[in-house]
Amino acid sequence: EYLDICEKVEGEIVQRGGRVAFPTGVGVNSVTAHYAPQAGESGKVGEKDVVKVDFGVHVDGYVADTSITTTYNPQYQPMLEATERALRAAIDVLRRDRRIGEVSKAIYSAASRYGFKTISNLSGHTLDRYVVHAGKSIPNVYMPNLPTLKKGEVFAVEPFLTTREAEGYVVDSDIETIFALVGRRRIGNGELDALVEMIWGERKTLPFTPRWFLKDYREARLLSLLKELAKKKVIRSYATLVEASGKPVAQFEHTMALDEEEGLVILT
Template sequence: MRVLLPKDVLKCYIKAGRIASEVREKVKGLVKEDVSILEICNFVENKIEEKGGKLAFPCNICVNDVAAHYSSSINDETVIPWNAVVKIDLGVHVDGYIADTATTVCLNHQYDGMVYAINEALKQAIKAVKPGIKNNHIGSIIQKTIERYGFKPIWNLSGHQMTRYVLHTGKSIPNVSRFGLSKIKEGEVFAIEPFLTMRSGAGEVTGLNRTYIYRFHKTHRNLNKDADKLQKLIKKRFNSLPFSKRWLSESSEKMEKAFSVILAKKSITGYPVLAERSGNIVAQAEHTVIVTKKGCLVTTL
């Protein structure tokens, strides 16, 4: 299979994908009623580093109607509830080359059909990937597959192109047919991630007034000493990749004040927690693909 990338770059993508896949499969067994979400996040992030990868973003553990961007804070006491539908979204990078993958663990057999449908939507989308195909065609396949199983796609969430040290860039892979007119090119890298909800749901997510994931945005001058020091630390450690406050030094009043300053000055930006607008259950599946001459290479299988 020909891949239009330098060998050393491809090697990094393959290694990141292998680590992400291994950790994704391993963590499934940890998702049980009353297990701490912080414990799961720490397990995922520690395993990634043990296996020789680096964290591309904080582990997301999203329960029931929460679709994206929930990651534990440093003192999070939240646990997995009874009969939950749990999305696990994790990211690995090797020298900046990213693998992004997600799965849904269903503790309530009533929703097993959702998990099957979302995995089928991802499978069919991946089959369609090749140079020259329009991204809205892939979105159409995702939408039709989800609807064929009696569910509704989340229209305002999408897959995304990735480049070195950049998680979201360039083109998107929509989950419905009406968005996106770009053509996919050989050598591009995408995270394809369909989301679905119940047919009775709104089929869209909305931001909640909670943020646990941030990224460096731009350097701001004329900050106080502590804020300037923290700004430089974040830029150096995380580049433009998302991070969690719990990855910083031990929380203190000084650090919290500095963090508030750089957030207010927009040196960093946040990713609000996203939930299905009508409160319906959400399922997710995701793989990373590299577009090849005649199709794609899935790095996270």
């Protein structure tokens, strides 16, 4: 079951001495990002599914973000292999060139060479303390005039590939399972303020999912309070993203750093 995958990954992170940086995402087929199964869900992985698992660890707010894709469907195995090759191509470029445009070009070229499309509106990203998506983006298509990565920066590179006949971009669905505090702000409503303080104490501004707070709230009440906080712009929500034409998507990701002495260091 999707939920079992999340709970096992998150439990392993805690057992190894880390903390969960964001809700573990399970993206099946065209579901591409920002889907975290909720308590009571019974969705199961099918024999022909393409399954992405996106997870992150933080220690004292310093985040590492990684993802893998798996399938038992031989039809899509070449897409997974091409996605891994695109990530390796990006790493090869980063060992000698820190221009983001060149990294994006390597990802796009590798995907095209093997007969696949990159998802044009999803990108890798820099990371900062308690921030999963910091200032710089690393697109999966070439764009001119992109900045250069600097020594000391930590960043995630994450190619997303889909089939050649797909639209090649993602759209918002009407499902929202991931949220994050915009900031710590009192509203003047005791129940809402107590929830903000609980989220701040557990997560600061890192993303969370409602199932993590069900020991303290009934689910219906919690979702109602989160809706109120979103209206007041105290929290933001992340819509589940799906490939526009319903085609399956593969993803592989590593977090890396540019170290003064060692150069490129792969952290995941």
